[in-house]
Amino acid sequence: MVRVEKIEYKPVGARELLIEMKDLSELMIDLAYSATLFNSPELAQEVIEMESHIDTLTYLLSMNVMVAARDGDDAESLVGVTKVARATDKISDAAADMATIVLQGIGIHPVIREAFEKVEERLTRVEVKPESILTEKQLGELGLAAKMGVDVIAIRRNKRWIIDPEENETLQKGDVLIVRGAPQGVEEIEGVAKGTIQKLED
Amino acid sequence: MVRVEKIEYKPVGARELLIEMKDLSELMIDLAYSATLFNSPELAQEVIEMESHIDTLTYLLSMNVMVAARDGDDAESLVGVTKVARATDKISDAAADMATIVLQGIGIHPVIREAFEKVEERLTRVEVKPESILTEKQLGELGLAAKMGVDVIAIRRNKRWIIDPEENETLQKGDVLIVRGAPQGVEEIEGVAKGTIQKLED
Numbered sequence: 001m002v003r004v005e006k007i008e009y010k011p012v013g014a015r016e017l018l019i020e021m022k023d024l025s026e027l028m029i030d031l032a033y034s035a036t037l038f039n040s041p042e043l044a045q046e047v048i049e050m051e052s053h054i055d056t057l058t059y060l061l062s063m064n065v066m067v068a069a070r071d072g073d074d075a076e077s078l079v080g081v082t083k084v085a086r087a088t089d090k091i092s093d094a095a096a097d098m099a100t101i102v103l104q105g106i107g108i109h110p111v112i113r114e115a116f117e118k119v120e121e122r123l124t125r126v127e128v129k130p131e132s133i134l135t136e137k138q139l140g141e142l143g144l145a146a147k148m149g150v151d152v153i154a155i156r157r158n159k160r161w162i163i164d165p166e167e168n169e170t171l172q173k174g175d176v177l178i179v180r181g182a183p184q185g186v187e188e189i190e191g192v193a194k195g196t197i198q199k200l201e202d
Numbered sequence: 203m204v205r206v207e208k209i210e211y212k213p214v215g216a217r218e219l220l221i222e223m224k225d226l227s228e229l230m231i232d233l234a235y236s237a238t239l240f241n242s243p244e245l246a247q248e249v250i251e252m253e254s255h256i257d258t259l260t261y262l263l264s265m266n267v268m269v270a271a272r273d274g275d276d277a278e279s280l281v282g283v284t285k286v287a288r289a290t291d292k293i294s295d296a297a298a299d300m301a302t303i304v305l306q307g308i309g310i311h312p313v314i315r316e317a318f319e320k321v322e323e324r325l326t327r328v329e330v331k332p333e334s335i336l337t338e339k340q341l342g343e344l345g346l347a348a349k350m351g352v353d354v355i356a357i358r359r360n361k362r363w364i365i366d367p368e369e370n371e372t373l374q375k376g377d378v379l380i381v382r383g384a385p386q387g388v389e390e391i392e393g394v395a396k397g398t399i400q401k402l403e404d
Contacts, residue, residue: 029293087296087299095293106281
């Protein structure tokens with residue numbers, strides 16, 4: 001992979017970096033299987049972007065660990081951190097491999113679909129359009145779980161992912177939402193995010 | 203790795219194999235992070251065994267796909283299956299890498315523990331002893347979720363894993379249970395499986 005963006009050192013807590021890497025890698029596995037199942041290039045594309053983001057986090061973590069290690073004892077006790085990070089990176093690479101199958105348009109054999117069909121819930125990716133009633137609303141006041149049976153499991157805002165967003169998170173236009181739910185609810189939320197549905201039914 | 207066991211071809215549906223590989227790989231990620239967090243060689247060992255089992259499933263799948271492909275069209279539409287399987291295999295390798303950190307006794311730096319401390323639920327591995335009241339009981343009649351707030355997420359019986367066991371699954375002596383729950387419930391189930399606790403409180 002050609003990397004055009006130089007990753008600059010900045011001091012970030014290893015703790016924060018590891019939490020983000022763990023959450024992202026778990027989400028990626030979920031998205032990657034779903035992308036394969038539903039033959040969804042949109043979900044696959046999110047996985048690829050997350051993979052590149054995890055690469056960045058891995059570099060940042062390595063640099064911060066180096067700066068933190070003052071002597072041999074530090075180094076010994078920090079080497080475990082880099083190993084966990086490397087394993088997380090490998091998990092995310094594997095998820096990206098799976099997503100690539102979809103993006104390369106390799107036909108997914110019926111056998112694969114069947115294997116995943118017992119998954120009753122669907123996963124989708126929707127972008128919040130300016131004209132959507134979701135814009136500038138808090139997740140809690142929207143009550144999507146009660147009204148449509150869907151759950152926003154992640155939000156991508158520019159280059160940042162918010163995993164398991166809180167009730168008081170305010171949605172903004174341009175947000176990309178990863179939503180899980182029953183097939184009907186998933187269809188509804190797609191209309192709501194696009195703005196073609198302008199009212200939430202109770 | 204030295205492989206002493208020869209894997210013999212047997213006809214198995216690719217569908218069944220893929221379902222098992224997907225479920226196992228997801229469970230492995232969960233177990234691997236937990237093993238790291240709680241510095242648990244027991245959980246780590248389960249991950250290592252699952253990895254070796256997934257290797258076997260990958261071989262079996264490859265052989266079955268070869269036998270299934272009669273011509274070029276078949277091969278084209280089956281190549282996606284082997285790619286998904288390879289990605290699953292890579293995920294399981296990464297989980298094993300993480301487990302190895304624990305088994306090698308590399309000190310886990312406080313930074314890693316903190317990163318996972320927000321996980322309030324614990325994961326544990328218990329073996330059902332002959333004298334345990336769990337022996338020969340169905341999961342449904344035990345009502346562990348209601349009584350102790352714990353959930354049996356997987357059972358290993360000899361070389362077979364049962365993921366997300368049904369209510370009517372009967373526990374047997376020697377079963378290894380992977381249990382998730384609040385710290386207190388996890389401690390209780392450890393006593394119950396060992397046989398030191400002989401009664402379930404309502």
